[in-house]
Amino acid sequence: MGHESLPDETFQELGEAVICGDHVGIGEKVERLLERGILAGDILQRGLIRAMESIGARFKRGEVFIPEVLLSARAMNQALRVLEPHLAGERFQKGGRVLIGTVKGDLHDIGKNMVATMLRGVGFEVTDLGINVSSEQFVRGVESYKPQILGLSALLTTTMPEMAKVIQALEAKGLRNLLKVMVGGAPVNQKFATDIGADGYAQDAGEAVSLAKRLLDGR
Amino acid sequence: MAQLARNTGGAELLSEEKGIQASARLVIACRVMEPELEQLRKEIPGVEVRYIEQALHRVPQNMAARVQEEIEKVQNIAGLIVLGYGLCSNGIVGVLAPPQGLVVPRVHDCIGLFLGSLERYKSCFSERPGTYYLTPGWVAESRDPLGILEEYKERYGQETALWVMEEELKHYTHIALINSGVGDLERLRARARANAEYFGKQYEEIPGDLSYLRKLLEGPYTERDFFFIAPGQKVTQERYLEEAMACACS
Numbered sequence: 001m002g003h004e005s006l007p008d009e010t011f012q013e014l015g016e017a018v019i020c021g022d023h024v025g026i027g028e029k030v031e032r033l034l035e036r037g038i039l040a041g042d043i044l045q046r047g048l049i050r051a052m053e054s055i056g057a058r059f060k061r062g063e064v065f066i067p068e069v070l071l072s073a074r075a076m077n078q079a080l081r082v083l084e085p086h087l088a089g090e091r092f093q094k095g096g097r098v099l100i101g102t103v104k105g106d107l108h109d110i111g112k113n114m115v116a117t118m119l120r121g122v123g124f125e126v127t128d129l130g131i132n133v134s135s136e137q138f139v140r141g142v143e144s145y146k147p148q149i150l151g152l153s154a155l156l157t158t159t160m161p162e163m164a165k166v167i168q169a170l171e172a173k174g175l176r177n178l179l180k181v182m183v184g185g186a187p188v189n190q191k192f193a194t195d196i197g198a199d200g201y202a203q204d205a206g207e208a209v210s211l212a213k214r215l216l217d218g219r
Numbered sequence: 220m221a222q223l224a225r226n227t228g229g230a231e232l233l234s235e236e237k238g239i240q241a242s243a244r245l246v247i248a249c250r251v252m253e254p255e256l257e258q259l260r261k262e263i264p265g266v267e268v269r270y271i272e273q274a275l276h277r278v279p280q281n282m283a284a285r286v287q288e289e290i291e292k293v294q295n296i297a298g299l300i301v302l303g304y305g306l307c308s309n310g311i312v313g314v315l316a317p318p319q320g321l322v323v324p325r326v327h328d329c330i331g332l333f334l335g336s337l338e339r340y341k342s343c344f345s346e347r348p349g350t351y352y353l354t355p356g357w358v359a360e361s362r363d364p365l366g367i368l369e370e371y372k373e374r375y376g377q378e379t380a381l382w383v384m385e386e387e388l389k390h391y392t393h394i395a396l397i398n399s400g401v402g403d404l405e406r407l408r409a410r411a412r413a414n415a416e417y418f419g420k421q422y423e424e425i426p427g428d429l430s431y432l433r434k435l436l437e438g439p440y441t442e443r444d445f446f447f448i449a450p451g452q453k454v455t456q457e458r459y460l461e462e463a464m465a466c467a468c469s
Contacts, residue, residue, distance in 0.1 A: 021379075062278045067371060067383040105348050107390035131390060132348060157306050157456065158327045158344065161464050187309050187456070 010038065011047035014079070018051035021071025023078045030082040040086035044121050048076055048083075049206055052118065056204035066110070073114050080121055087121065095123035096216045099141050100151035101133035103162035108155035111185060114205040115151060122209055124149075135162070135169040142175050149215055151208070152198075154185040163188075164196040180215040184208055245296075246436060247289045248303025249273055251329055251356035255432050256303070258401045266436045268303070269293065273360045275310065282310030283454075290317055301445075303435055305329050306459045316448035323446045324435060327459060329354075332435065333397045335428025337444070343425075349392040351420070353411050354427070355402035364388060365414050385418065394420045399427025 014033065017026040033043050055072045058064045098119055102112050109131050116126045127145050129137060142150060150170075154160045163183050170176040180199040183192075193201035200215055202208035248256060250270040260266060269289055275282045282304075290300060294317035304311050305326040314321070326332055330352050331340035343350070353363055361369065364384060371380035396411040398404065408424070415422035434444055446458055 060280075062280045065277060066387060067375060067379075070383055070386050071375075071379065105344060107348055109390070110386075156327070157309065157459060161460060164464060189456075192456070192460075 006038065006042065006046075008046070011043070011050070014043065014047035015051035015054070018048055018072050018075050018079070019055060021068065021075050023071070023075040026075045026079045027082045030079050034083075034086060040083050040090050043083060044080075044087060048079055048121070049118060049209065052076055052114065053204065053206035056206060060204070069114075070110060073110065073117070076114075077117060080117060083121070087123070091123050095119070095125070096149065096212075097145060097147040098124045098126045098149045098151055098212060099129065099138075099145050099147035100126060100153070101129035101138060101141070102131040102153045102155070103159050103166065104132055104134045105162060106154050106156050106159040107131045108153070108185070111155070111205065112151075112153040115153070115184065115202075115208045118205050118209050119212055122213075124212060135166040138166045139169050139173055139175065142170065142179065143173075146178075148179055149212055150179050150181045151212075152181065152183045154183075154188060157187045160185075160187060160192065163198070167197050182208065182211055182215060243298025244301065244436075245269065245293050245299070246301045246303055247271065247286065247293070248435075249275070249307075249329060250360065251276075251354065251362070252303050252332065252432065254355040254359065254401045255333070255399055255427075255429060256436065258399075259429060259433055259436055263433070263437050268436075273356070273362060276307065276362070279308040279310035282307060283313040286311060286314050290314070290321070294318065301435060301440070303332075305331060306456065309456055311454050312456050314448075314454045316450050316452050316454075318450045320450050321448040321454075322440050323448060323454060324431065325444060325446055325459070325462075326431075330397075332431045333399065333427055335430050339428065347393065349390055350423070351388065351391045351394045352397055353394060353407075353414070354397045354399070355407055358407055358410050359402075363410065363414050364394075364418055365410070388418050388420070391420055393423050394418070395423040395425050397427040398424050399429055401427075401429075 014029045017029050030043060052072065055064065055069055059069050100112060100116050102109055116128050120126050129141050152163045152166055154163055167176065167181055182200040182202060183198045184202045188201060190201045200211045202211045244266050246266060246268045248268055248270055250273045253270055256268055271285060271289055275285055286304065293300065297319065299319060299322065300317060301322040305324065305328040307328055324332060325337060331337060333354050334340050334343060357363055368380055368384045371383055375383065394411060394415040396407060412422050431444065448454055
């Protein structure tokens with residue numbers, strides 16, 4: 001579906017607005033693309049998400065820092081506000097339910113919020129438990145929201161072990177097999193994710209979206 | 220060595236440290252510890268400390284290479300090399316131990332060193348994760364929120380800089396000065412208070428404890444407080460997580 005034949009230049013201006021963190025002008029750029037009849041899904045995927053992935057990669061390489069990431073996220077959120085009603089109209093199926101949160105003792109939420117925003121953008125129903133979430137709170141959240149996917153974030157090496165605690169708490173309650181667990185955060189890596197028995201690891205928000213889609217499809 | 224043996228307090232000394240001359244010890248530390256370490260060095264002469272610029276904190280991906288470079292400079296002259304670094308957001312992961320091995324404190328970040336022990340660090344963080352800690356070194360290098368704000372203003376302009384800084388600090392409730400009795404306390408207090416007031420956080424002063432930093436300079440390098448990285452081995456994240464994982468899994 002979508003305008004696969006559209007050249008990348010179509011979305012270039014919008015992508016640049018995300019990368020420069022232009023939260024004032026970005027809404028208008030989205031509207032202009034919509035007026036041209038371009039699908040909201042394409043604007044999201046090829047304009048916004050691609051730009052956020054680029055920011056994520058630059059951050060990892062040390063070329064940009066937290067401020068640039070925050071400014072890009074703010075612009076992205078503004079663009080999504082304009083795009084959201086159009087996205088909802090285009091969707092033929094729901095993306096699935098995701099419960100997400102930052103583990104206990106950890107107050108970082110820049111990356112986690114970005115993942116939540118992007119998942120919502122592609123059609124997931126996301127419940128965000130916020131920061132400093134204990135394993136008991138995650139268990140209660142799983143019991144009440146019954147998500148297909150649980151996303152755990154940790155930004156400190158001291159709080160990474162809390163992710164293992166959450167998985168153990170789910171196992172103890174017999175809930176572990178009812179959902180997929182994905183983990184992320186700057187100090188987390190694939191090996192750690194495998195060691196604690198998570199179903200997947202994503203190194204940035206763009207990857208988290210593909211991972212969530214894959215996990216939902218049971219792959 | 221007699222002094223080291225006396226100070227072990229029953230804990231096992233890291234094996235390689237035995238028999239090494241105290242005079243041949245060299246510490247490679249982040250400059251954030253300079254005020255405290257220099258104060259201690261007045262009482263502990265003969266330990267050389269090489270400081271590395273503090274800015275690496277913000278670019279942890281460059282830290283290992285920079286630390287390695289410093290190790291390479293001294294590995295032919297030092298009997299024992301001690302790192303004054305925590306895991307620092309995995310910044311020191313990949314650092315390769317030289318032929319004499321490498322002694323590294325078991326802390327995730329430097330706040331553990333300033334607070335004096337791993338136990339105190341753990342209890343401070345579990346009691347209140349929303350504390351932004353300041354020490355003389357952080358203030359001296361303008362790495363306090365007000366200092367960072369100034370830097371942001373130059374790069375992003377006044378309004379954006381303030382928005383970004385407030386976003387970065389939004390979940391912190393307290394700004395705490397770790398008072399180890401080092402530095403110009405009146406000035407430090409005034410600056411720490413100014414930070415708290417400007418960003419609407421509660422100001423707090425908590426006592427520092429120089430005993431861990433003292434051990435960094437003169438030992439004893441017990442397994443309780445330090446890792447010994449054997450020659451040719453690298454610093455890994457797993458080492459730091461093992462203990463925490465054992466707690467989480469029990």
